[in-house]
Amino acid sequence: MAERCAVIGVGQTKHASKREDVSIAGLVREAAGRALEDAGLDWADIDAVVIGKAPDMFEGVMMPELYLASALGAVGKPMLRVHTAGSVGGSTAIVAAHLVASGRHERVLTVAFEKQSDSDAMWALSVPQPFSAPLLAGAGGFFAPIIRAYMRRSGAPDHIGILVAVKDRLQALKNPYAHLHIEDISFDMVKDSIMLWDPIRYLETCPSSDGAAAMVLASERVAESSTSSRPPAWIHGMAMRSEPTMFAGRDQVNPQAGLDCAADVYHQAGITEPRRQIDVAEVYVPFSWFEPMWLENLGFAEKGDGWKLTESGATALDGGDIPWNCSGGVLSSNPIGASGMLRFLEAAMQVRGQAGEHQVENVRTALGHAYGGGSQFFAMWVLSTDKP
Amino acid sequence: MSAAAGRATVRPVAVVSAAQTKSVRREDHRNEVEMLMPVVTDVFANIGVTKADMGFVCSGSTDYxxxxxxxxxxxxxxxxxxxxxxxxxxxxxxxxxxxxAWTLLQEGEIDTALVYSFGRSSPSQLDRILALQLDPYYMAPMWPDPVALAALQAQALIDTGKATEKDFAAVAARSRRDALRNPNAQVAKDQSPDDLLRDDYVVAPLRRHALPPITDGVVAVVLAAEDRARDLCERPAWITGIDHRIEAHALGARDLAQSPSTRLAAQGAGVFDASGDAPGAVHVDVAELHAPFAPQELILREALGLADSVAVNPSGGALAANALMVAGLLRIVEAASRIMDGSARSAIAHATSGPCLQQNLVCALAAEPSGPARKGA
Structure with a gap:
């Protein structure tokens, strides 16, 4: 049987479009050092390091973990490098948690980063390949038709995406680490922003960020004797699922892999009514419309009704019964490889009561979610204040 | 530094099936998916399973x-x-x-896993892309190529007085001669070390024969736990220990003539439990060492404390076929295959990553799950 595992330390960088003050090593150390400090541990206390990031071409460094071994205190230790597309930050945390759950290690440092300013992600996504249609429009061009399909299917009115964009940016104002702090964000500002990939407007997309996230994962024994000023966030369920990019009949709006992954993680955590039992969720929403889509895929709303939940304000930190992305989410900070880990990490912060101004009151259970590829790779975990 | 948690019981997990392509200099007609498909089919067909029987799938590769x-x-x-x-x-x-995959199998919720990797090295300019693997601020801008870095390591070994260029040639001659018996090998020939020493230097002290070939290839493995392994395979190759460690990246911070991370990984994998770690004390039937450059085999032998009697790289090793991202897993496959075909009772497999053996993995395999059936030291 698997051993219990908990998050006992978290750290993240100030995310920004260009972190020219630090190297890649400086960026990951900023997050990892904060996680260790939060956990009350030192570099030497760590048994193993698990690092994740999105494609290496985003920085132009092949397998950068090799060069980062010293910066992350990994010399003489096991070091793993995970890469599962946009879900990678979540997958990396899960691979690290399994090193504890398997009984292999007791204190694992997990880190994810992206330093997009070192290269050009749009270029890196668009390398021509033989016999493949070029993806010259980047991720937005890929997901726009899927969003349009959701709108047609659900009958959602055009302004739902704008509501999400405004809500997440308002919430980002309460998160000092968020990249985007748009003080005067408003419905009209989003509505009037340029249409990039119809129906996705400029302010309905995620930014391009430099940033890193880190967590310390611990065994039951270590978590219970932790000197951290915050309680552990216990893992009650974690799951990953993948499906192919394309095949006839694939539902890209409501992917089966997402449904299966949620069913698995809820089963492990004993969740039958997500909206009632989960207090706060950090969900990977890189384009505003993915909030209503994932509300349905994750079982918070019936199929076709996700947008109604968004419209009612249920997902807002201010007054909602199931606040989503209180940190501002991917729409406010997107260091790609770290974006999934930030969702997992923010869920831990909510459970540990350390989210500051964007803390939801009386959180017992939180969901962290990441997805990647063409909505085909999913990673999720459920954390709680109570030991499983 | 704290080591592994050291849970008392390790769940027995074994390699129960393996498949690979014939390694070639250039696969012109098939892309990576097309190379993998028949191998994935074979690795399942060998033991009469399908993907529906797999609890987990995990792969290794690099975008570059x-x-x-x-x-x-x-x-x-x-x-x-x-x-x-x-x-x-x-x-x-x-x-x-x-x-x-092995880690996940330890938790007991799944009993099987498919593992594969693919490496089609031929379309790339390896000297350029492997330079991008180096510190992006202080090393990569000088574009040091992997042969030059391996030559630094070879010279460091020579400078210790432990090996000569003739020893490198002997490793290469033996590896390529052994490869004659491996139908999947890419470079196989019977030449004497003295003949090889007439090669020109590529980068001194490395001559042509001390370098790995450029290879296209893929490999796949099925792992299974406990009774499932016994059901699927007559002679499962049990993983009795596995661990991996990394060293500093900066070459100047390392003693390139030694491989302390291999030694730590071997300790973690239990290699020294039965035999002790005195030089030459480790007696296993087979060792498959991922040494792309001939001198690296000598460094690894010492780190692992291998006895002279151990058959090292009977497949020909990475000097006979070196598909990047594949060659390490292929060492585990070759070592496991010797156990599955009954020709060995105990084996050590090793994989490396990064410049000059920066990161190393050691996997101990045996015909019995209880542990290595090693001859006494």
Missing amino acids: LVGAPFSFVMALDAVGVWPPMRESHVEMDGAWALYE
């Missing part, structure tokens, strides 16, 4: 070989993960994907 982001996404179509599956990927040699 393909020259495109998310290359593992396309490769996953060789498996066809529908209905959706538990799946993960490491941007590392497939040996580390096997480690991830």
Whole structure:
């Protein structure tokens, strides 16, 4: 049987479009050092390091973990490098948690980063390949038709995406680490922003960020004797699922892999009514419309009704019964490889009561979610204040 | 430094099936998916299972070989993960994907896993892309190529007085001669060390024969736990220990003539438990060492404390076929295959990553799950 595992330390960088003050090593150390400090541990206390990031071409460094071994205190230790597309930050945390759950290690440092300013992600996504249609429009061009399909299917009115964009940016104002702090964000500002990939407007997309996230994962024994000023966030369920990019009949709006992954993680955590039992969720929403889509895929709303939940304000930190992305989410900070880990990490912060101004009151259970590829790779975990 | 948690019981997990392509200098007609598909088919057909029987899928590869982001996404179509599956990927040699799968199997919730890796090295300019693996601020801008770095390591070994260029030639001659018996090998020939020493230097002190070939290849493995392994395979190759460690990246911070990370990984894998760690004390039937450059085999032999009697790289090793991201997992496959075919009772497999053996994995295998059936020291 698997051993219990908990998050006992978290750290993240100030995310920004260009972190020219630090190297890649400086960026990951900023997050990892904060996680260790939060956990009350030192570099030497760590048994193993698990690092994740999105494609290496985003920085132009092949397998950068090799060069980062010293910066992350990994010399003489096991070091793993995970890469599962946009879900990678979540997958990396899960691979690290399994090193504890398997009984292999007791204190694992997990880190994810992206330093997009070192290269050009749009270029890196668009390398021509033989016999493949070029993806010259980047991720937005890929997901726009899927969003349009959701709108047609659900009958959602055009302004739902704008509501999400405004809500997440308002919430980002309460998160000092968020990249985007748009003080005067408003419905009209989003509505009037340029249409990039119809129906996705400029302010309905995620930014391009430099940033890193880190967590310390611990065994039951270590978590219970932790000197951290915050309680552990216990893992009650974690799951990953993948499906192919394309095949006839694939539902890209409501992917089966997402449904299966949620069913698995809820089963492990004993969740039958997500909206009632989960207090706060950090969900990977890189384009505003993915909030209503994932509300349905994750079982918070019936199929076709996700947008109604968004419209009612249920997902807002201010007054909602199931606040989503209180940190501002991917729409406010997107260091790609770290974006999934930030969702997992923010869920831990909510459970540990350390989210500051964007803390939801009386959180017992939180969901962290990441997805990647063409909505085909999913990673999720459920954390709680109570030991499983 | 704290070591592994050291849980008392390790769940017995074994390699129960393996398949590989014939390694070639250039695969012109098939892309990565097309190379993988028959291998994935074979690795299942060998033991009469399908993908539906797999609890987990894990792969290892690098985008820089393909020259495109998310290359593992396309490769996953060789498996066809529908209905959706538990799946993960490491941007590392497939040996580390096997480690991830082994870890998950330890928890007892799944009993099987498919592990594969692909490396089509021929379309790339390896000297350029491997330079991009180096510190991006202080090393990569000088574009040091992997042969030059390996030559520094070879010279460091010579400077210790432990080896000469003739020893390098002997490693190469033996490896390529042994490869004559490996139908999947790419470079196989019978030449004497003295003949090889007439090669020109590529980068002194490395002559042509001390370098690995450029290879296209793929490999796949099925892991199974406990009774499931016994059901699927007559002679499972049990993993009695597995561990991996990394060293500093800066070459100037390391003693290139030694491999302390291999030694730590071997300790973690239990290699020294039975035999002790005195030089030459480790007696196993077979060792498959991932030493792309001939001098590296000598460094690894010493780190692992291998006895002279151990058959090292009977497959020909990475000097006979070196598909990047594959060659490490292939060492585990070759070592496991010797156990599965009954010709060995105990084996050590090793994989490396990064410049000059920066990161190393050691996997101990045996015919019995209880532990290595090693001869006494």
